[in-house]
Amino acid sequence: MCSVIFTQPARAELIDALDWYENEAPGLGRRFRMAVDAVIERMSANPRQFHVVYKSIRRALLRRFPYALMFVIEVDGTLTVIACFHASRDPVHWQKRA
Numbered sequence: 001m002c003s004v005i006f007t008q009p010a011r012a013e014l015i016d017a018l019d020w021y022e023n024e025a026p027g028l029g030r031r032f033r034m035a036v037d038a039v040i041e042r043m044s045a046n047p048r049q050f051h052v053v054y055k056s057i058r059r060a061l062l063r064r065f066p067y068a069l070m071f072v073i074e075v076d077g078t079l080t081v082i083a084c085f086h087a088s089r090d091p092v093h094w095q096k097r098a
Helices: 008-024 028-045
Strands: 004-006 052-054 057-061 067-073 079-086
Touching (some): 004 028, 008 028, 008 067, 028 057, 028 067, 028 079
Parallel strands (some): 004 079
Antiparallel strands (some): 052 057
């Protein structure tokens, strides 16, 4: 199992999304967090199952939510999440972090 860390911008995006979903409907934020936790578990178990979408950045899609975690596999095997990205946003936002 690989360690997964979030950059500060990715953590802020995750918190913003979680807050938005919770404000939309009570409990929806918790379900969003469960989807994030599930994809992190899949990433940690087998990070190479996710396709490279830009340079060395891989995309892990959340189930039931239009979000993806954009991450890189570091030399030491650690996974660094650089963005928690809504599918309708302009990818230039996270591509600048590459």
